[in-house]
Amino acid sequence: MPPPLPPLAACARSLAELLVVLSAARALPKGQQLHGFLLKGGHLPAIASSHALLSHHLLTFYARCALPELCLRAFLDLPAPPPAAAWSSLISSFAQNGLPAAAFDAFRRMLAAGVPATDRSIPSAAKAVAAAADSLRPPLAPHALHGLASKTPFAEDVFVGSAVLDMYAKCGNLLDARRLFDEMPERNVVSWSALIGGYADAGMHPAALWIFRSALEEAVEVNDFTVSCIVRVCATATLFDLGAQVHARSIKTALDASPFVGSSLVSLYSKCGLVDRAYRIFSAAPERNLGIWNAVLNASAQHGHTATAFERFMEMQNDGFRPNYITFLCLLTACSHAGLVDEGKRYFSLMKEYTIEPQAEHYAAMVDLLGRVGRITEALELIESMPMEPPESVWGALLMACRMFKDADTAAIAAKRLFQTGSRSSGAHMLLSSTYAAAGRHVDAALARKAMRDAGVRKETGLSWLEAAGEVHTFVSNCRRHPRSDEIYNVLEKVGEKMEGAGYVADTSAVVKDVAREEKCETLGYHSERLAIGLGLLIVPEGVPIRVMKNLRVCDDCHNAIKYLSKCTGRVVILRDNRRFHRFEDGLCSCGDFW
């Protein structure tokens, strides 16, 4: 005789736990089976006290499976009228599972049913508005939700305030975010983090740093959220010294153990050119998540450590992490930097097996990969096959390929389509012009430059900078602004003689005829990166790599010259241009002259 089954009410907890497991796995058939069982036997009312608990997990389950209709039906199965808690449950299920439109719809229905908004439902609604910030038809203006919230008894609640503040920040409305922050009667670490994150996303790095500093001064107990945000700012702006200071501080508070802080540190050191240090952070990380795997994978990709990148991809899967769309973006970048077309195609089709829909960014990476090995027709065919309107980045990648392979006809097509996207990129005009020039079509080149002027687009100034002792030294071509300019030009001249002795010949083919006067000046030899390296030779201690950043792509001649420079001086130069890293040592570059 089997022991008698316990009464169903006693099983409610186990059933709830089972639903949580099924939710996590998004196991749709099994979950629906369980739902059916509960409904069919009339079991739900039988366990009325656990009814709401089970319903909550059912809602989360269907939201995870992106099935708002089923979610709503499970909600409507609740004994009427649903209490405010059930509504909050419904709204948060949608908001937390990428269904902002459904979340807002539920919020609206709740209000229509006469249930007032609470301190539980407003934050979820704010999250939904924030998540829909990029969509063309936002469900509700941020101001409207803020207004609604301020008419409730929760207007001064710190949870509600922080959620509304974050909504403003995510919608790019930094002025309102800041005003709310200033007016809040109570602030906590979440309010501070939301504001810092908002400034960081908007590229307002000084503001983000300033708020962070104020938080420290006001003795706010910053946590891993806050620190990861501020390290991201340092990474984006390549503020190595400041980033290292924040890192040191985070070690003291043990926040460096957070995988979120770890990811941003990996990215910081990688972006500052110190990929070995990035690798060490990763190896030492006590806890790994998908973010830190992607961060280290991207570091390998950016630094041209292609084989390492592929290995990391295998390892992360062995560790049980499921790659996401960013993982594949990193892999395609790695392939692109090594010119590995077959591997790239393999990863691109592998996305399907993971049911990850390629985004425009993945297409841009594939176009870049095909283009830089000269398969321009194939790249154009891929663009034609895109299920979405090709954005600027895709045409830009094609245009770059046309420039490399002097394909003026395709360049004209790419540029035309690129400008149709509403882009005001000066780089695109310059690429088109120089492609014409490289193909010997100097009249078209001049016309392209005129078109740029007529469009009121100014050429982006080539800038290089070098950070040393916490100070950032910025250079433009041939400038003499730096107080140590005389020494810089002297040392470059001296090294230049050695370089010529070693066989360096300045390549003047990059000097395009029929270009405007200002560009001719720039082509004469002292490109900004060389000046920055010159200063590096003077002030960076022997044995320490000279790290230089540049906002444009390094030219062939400078690339060649820096190889000779590294050989003649015995120095390591790490140059980050707008595409990737180049590590020059003993006459060779890590990119293998393919970039």
Added chain:
DNA sequence: ATAGGGTTAG
């Protein structure tokens, strides 16, 4: 206990 806010990786 079934409901609430902020991260990382491109």
